Amino acid sequence: MKLKKLLGGLLAASMVLSLAACGGGDGDSQTGGNAGGSTGGAVSGTEAGGSAGGAAANGEMPVVKAALPGVLDMTDYPLVQEEMNKILGEKYGIQVEFTFIGMGSWQQQTNLLLTGSDVDMIAYFQLPLNTFVSNGQCTNLDDYVANASDEFKALFTEEQMNGCKINGVQYAIPNLRNYGNDFIMLCDEAKLTELGYKAEDIKTMDDAEEVLYAAHEKYPDIYTVVPQSNATFVNGWTWDGLGDQNYIGVIGNCGQDTTVTDIFENPDFIEFCTRTHKWFEDGLMMGDALSNQETGNVQVQNGAAFAYFANSSNAAPPAGLTKSVIVSNWTDSTNISALTYGINPLSTQPDAAWTLLEALYTDTDLMTLLIDGIEGTHYVMNDDGSCSYPEGVTSSSSTYGNATCYWAMPYAVGVPPITDLGSPTFFDDLVEFNNASKVSKGAGFVLDTDAMGITDEYAACLSVKDKYYNGLMNGILDPETVMAQAHQEMVDSGIEKICEAKQAALDELLK
């Protein structure tokens, strides 16, 4: 008996002890800031001693914590942050503390950040905006947008702003990227010239096929076509998943059709895969495509492959490659909200966060600092209004490699574009490119699987789609036999219910 009591007492005591320890831990993470961000691949803003000191000296100025995707090496960001804080303190009465998080760990790390108040302004990225909203990870921005400066309101068209509304509420602000996509074939420039073809003459899949067969003939030892990246043959084509990048229930013809079907019975998709399968049979394709870990770009530049297909903005092709537009500029229903900026609902200072957000969209000095870095250190101006890396520096060796990653930053018009982007008026051209893009009829479609009552079917269909989609796109599977089988499995998993629900929502949207 005594033994049991003693044991109970010990358990209770240790429970109290550990609870106390946990409580202490919580307190630490609150005051320390960036507890989530400092683990793994993130560079945490707290290291920037300069800015913290500055904030203290300025008294009560709120410090807004912002989490942004960081692609390349960003070791110099504390210097940039310090420069930005000078402007922010003077003009806006706030300070900023950046956390740049790598793409690979973005989802996990931001998920953790959003469980607390360690971040105020954040990018919503890599999952549909609707998922963030339904998880309660976004703040209603209606009032902020209504009271924003005219300059801010003029940045986006109504259609573009509507693309970030869920159930009529503005939950996020789109950033400046290409919303529309050209679908292009990129070829090795030297080899293409040697074959006697011109990039601008290649306009259809038949043209492309002719060139590819010619290339295969002449260069049989390299891959003729490789995936765009990993196992993804090309990131989209002419089908639109209606608020859904997983393509569970699609409309074809660049989003101009109005009948929702299973991807595996979509004529565009079947035609595409029939063609790639022929290429595969004839030895043009990569047999290991499903376990490929490289980008097409790298493989073509290394001379290991001749061409790849990709989605693209108006940007110039990478060095040594040519670009031929096969499917011209269209915007699918998820593109506008694919990367957006908003405010963490748990933020203790949403007003200051909005001030920062608006400033990063409208203040050219701040935008230039954020994207290009510090003049003289990270870039030098050219006469034509573009900028270059200082001598001997490239995008990958720069200590503030954000200039080519404008597409992950809030806004860039007015910022001098880096020469790598191909044109001194690149950002203005980009806005034009977006405005000229053919918009899918499904634009503004919100896929709320919970509200539609199709969550379980969706999860089931997703795993069927994952099973066949890449194998078919890469030509490894024979559409003659596999397509029907894949469609049957989709039907068994409830695709018909999903298509019906999506069709009803689309009809409502088109009214």
Next chain:
Amino acid sequence: MKKKSIRNLKMKLALFSMMIPGAIYLIINNYIPMFGLQIAFKKYDYSKGMWKSPWTGLSNFTYLFKTKDAFNMTRNTLLYNLAFIILGTVFAVAIAIMLNELRSAKAKKLYQVLFLIPYLISMVVVSYIVFAFLSYDNGFINNSILLPLGAKGINWYTEPKYWPFILVLVHLWKGFGYSSIIYFATVIGIDSALYEAAVIDGANSWQRIWHVTLPGLKTTIITMTLLSVGRIFYSDFGLFYQVPQNSGMLANVTQTIDVYVYKGLTQLNDVGRSSAAGFYQSIVGFLMVLLANFIVRKIDEESALF
């Protein structure tokens, strides 16, 4: 009488105090997080947090059972683990006994190190070793075996029928070193007097193994098996996700519960459903331990864990 029990208590106090660090660790690491189990029954809302998110009953669980994959992934998880437990044990015990029969101490050490190396390699690296064998364009099997024989290369990563064997092979190769060392440690702990007695009685090597070594290993085998049975609903995520390179075509034979949950959740980002799957796994795992222990108790009461 009283004095004695106080002294007894004092003595035990010392023992109990030694338990404190471990107990605290268990409580912090294993018991406190159990509050999180409620997430499985909630629609998790980040802005409201764990306690204030609305309850949704069992709706987070339905997707596990509604899908056509449910049967597949449960079958895969169970059968693979069963194969791993049985083949793994047989293999590891055999290796342990062979090690014990070796005369040279140097060879014993060398083999142990060699056996342990695969266990220490990360699954990601293993996946590339496997890929080096199975790659369609450049793999060893296609290029150095099948093509010279005049056969057509096989696209391994799209042919589900080979994968049960590949996965079992990889698992055994990677894991046998570790478990065989555990068994080997037990084998060398067996009283050598028993072997001497057996030799005097005229037992040959086989008989010594059968009548002395194996009975000596019985308790360890049962304990190890019980521990594995408790995890029969969990799968080695690295093995089933990394080694098949997440090839969709193989899903029917490589999709285990963990892989399914991981894929579903990285794409759907639904905390409630992932907790539900974890909850389901642990409940079933717990029942399996009870069941296995019950069976062991029926057969041989002394060997049961509790």
